[in-house]
Amino acid sequence: MIRIxxxxxxxxxxxxxxxISEHIVQNEVVCVIGPSGSGxxxxxxxxxxLETPTEGKIYLDDVLIEESNINEVRVKMGMVFQNFNLFxxxxxxxxxxxxxxxxxxxxxxxxxxxxxxxxxKVGLEDKKDSYPDELSGxxxxxxxxxxxxAMKPEVMLFDEPxxxxxxxxxxxxxxxxxxLAVNGMTMVIVTHEMGxxxxxxxxxxxxxxxxxxxxxxPQQIFENPQNERTKSFLSKVL
Amino acid sequence: MEGFLxxxxxxxxxxxxxxxxxxxxxxxTAGAIILGMIIGLIMALGKLSKFKIARWPASxxxxxxxxxxxxVQVLILAYGVPYLVNTISEGAVRxxxxxLYLVGIxxxxxxxxxxxxxxxxxxxxxxxHGQTEAARSLGMTNGQNMRYIVLPQALKIILPxxxxxxxxxxxxxxxxxxxxxxEITREGVLWASRDFETFPAYIGVAVVxxxxxxxxxxxxxxxxxxxxxxGPSMKKRKAGM
Numbered sequence: 482m483i484r485i486x487x488x489x490x491x492x493x494x495x496x497x498x499x500x501i502s503e504h505i506v507q508n509e510v511v512c513v514i515g516p517s518g519s520g521x522x523x524x525x526x527x528x529x530x531l532e533t534p535t536e537g538k539i540y541l542d543d544v545l546i547e548e549s550n551i552n553e554v555r556v557k558m559g560m561v562f563q564n565f566n567l568f569x570x571x572x573x574x575x576x577x578x579x580x581x582x583x584x585x586x587x588x589x590x591x592x593x594x595x596x597x598x599x600x601x602k603v604g605l606e607d608k609k610d611s612y613p614d615e616l617s618g619x620x621x622x623x624x625x626x627x628x629x630x631a632m633k634p635e636v637m638l639f640d641e642p643x644x645x646x647x648x649x650x651x652x653x654x655x656x657x658x659x660x661l662a663v664n665g666m667t668m669v670i671v672t673h674e675m676g677x678x679x680x681x682x683x684x685x686x687x688x689x690x691x692x693x694x695x696x697x698x699p700q701q702i703f704e705n706p707q708n709e710r711t712k713s714f715l716s717k718v719l
Numbered sequence: 720m721e722g723f724l725x726x727x728x729x730x731x732x733x734x735x736x737x738x739x740x741x742x743x744x745x746x747x748t749a750g751a752i753i754l755g756m757i758i759g760l761i762m763a764l765g766k767l768s769k770f771k772i773a774r775w776p777a778s779x780x781x782x783x784x785x786x787x788x789x790x791v792q793v794l795i796l797a798y799g800v801p802y803l804v805n806t807i808s809e810g811a812v813r814x815x816x817x818x819l820y821l822v823g824i825x826x827x828x829x830x831x832x833x834x835x836x837x838x839x840x841x842x843x844x845x846x847x848h849g850q851t852e853a854a855r856s857l858g859m860t861n862g863q864n865m866r867y868i869v870l871p872q873a874l875k876i877i878l879p880x881x882x883x884x885x886x887x888x889x890x891x892x893x894x895x896x897x898x899x900x901x902e903i904t905r906e907g908v909l910w911a912s913r914d915f916e917t918f919p920a921y922i923g924v925a926v927v928x929x930x931x932x933x934x935x936x937x938x939x940x941x942x943x944x945x946x947x948x949x950g951p952s953m954k955k956r957k958a959g960m
Contacts, residue, residue: 529856531852531855531856552858552859552860553858555855555856555857555858556857556858558856559856559857560853560856562849562852562853564849566847566849566850566852566853567853568850568853568854568868568872569872570871570872570875579857579867580854580857580858580859583859583863583867584857584858584859584863585858625853628857629856629857632857632858
């Protein structure tokens with residue numbers, strides 16, 4: 482579904498991603514773990530071109546992702562950010578319906594009905610007329626997930642979705658993500674939640690120094706890591 | 720008592736006479752604001768463009784306008800431009816500004832546009848970049864992102880600065896009296912030279928300007944205070960949320 486060939490990204494002299502090649506298949510849940518500054522977020526942001534790769538090619542459904550088709554590609558790739566990035570001047574409902582109406586030219590009534598349905602799924606149907614400032618962090622992130630889902634994406638990208646949350650709110654967001662995974666959504670998740678990665682992922686990438694140092698099933702990575710860097714990282718975080 | 724009122728009477732007359740110009744002052748200001756907003760938005764987007772071809776003219780425009788006095792700009796437009804047109808056409812076109820207040824709207828609009836460009840640019844830059852990333856990640860184009868996400872938030876941020884610019888603009892239109900546009904100041908000047916009530920005439924002019932600018936300044940102060948509390952929607956707050 483997503484094919485990455487020789488992806489390299491540098492900011493000036495600073496090489497953040499080094500020659501990464503990967504293939505993420507449909508219905509797969511990939512968790513990307515690793516120390517800060519290892520390039521996890523940059524890797525994720527290259528997938529929908531929020532960062533322009535310095536070298537290499539990325540394909541979605543065998544279509545090369547380029548500047549010229551980026552808006553169509555992004556419609557198929559939902560993204561959830563660490564800092565939610567909800568639109569503060571719009572109500573929860575408008576946050577969710579804006580892109581379907583403006584980008585997909587969806588009918589407003591239809592978009593609103595779907596938005597309410599998505600809000601019900603994330604447990605926030607009573608918040609549709611609220612504004613982002615009136616929500617807790619966990620609620621904001623759940624709205625952000627609903628907003629991304631409203632475009633009916635094929636893939637969901639999560640960039641440390643629980644890192645900005647108070648500990649007691651992490652669970653409610655992970656619960657929504659778990660639900661998505663169970664229902665077959667293809668997901669790429671940059672996360673520090675090792676428990677979630679172990680339990681929800683099909684595959685785990687361990688990234689360090691711009692490389693995917695090691696990858697495998699959660700069992701392989703968490704119970705029997707081969708790479709010294711992986712072992713040392715896991716011994717610190719587990 | 721009668722003597723006291725007698726002393727005050729010319730001031731009252733000065734105010735009344737200055738008031739005759741209020742329609743022209745407000746009309747020119749309103750026209751200039753609309754023109755200035757359009758120019759300001761275009762120039763702000765130009766300055767923020769990733770294309771040099773758009774950045775460069777916008778920067779030059781803002782530099783030239785902000786680097787020269789409004790008075791000189793008014794002179795160039797009111798007298799220089801008609802002279803230029805008549806000279807180039809060798810008298811075939813007899814160009815003069817008709818109606819004259821067009822000069823005022825254009826000069827003040829061009830001028831204000833440069834200042835508003837800087838205000839709007841700073842507002843756009845003050846909007847968190849995460850907003851743009853969220854909008855673009857949903858497949859919105861650059862234009863849709865600006866229109867639906869960035870500009871509405873930028874506008875809220877710059878509202879006080881913009882209102883302030885309008886207060887300044889009201890006062891600056893007084894310069895137009897020099898080229899014969901009969902606004903508040905010009906009414907006072909004309910009366911002073913007719914009846915030699917020089918002091919009451921200009922006091923009257925000043926009072927009328929104050930009547931316009933003080934309420935507007937109050938609005939600016941209110942907006943600034945509201946900005947500080949950065950709440951969600953005002954409607955909601957009023958509804959007791």
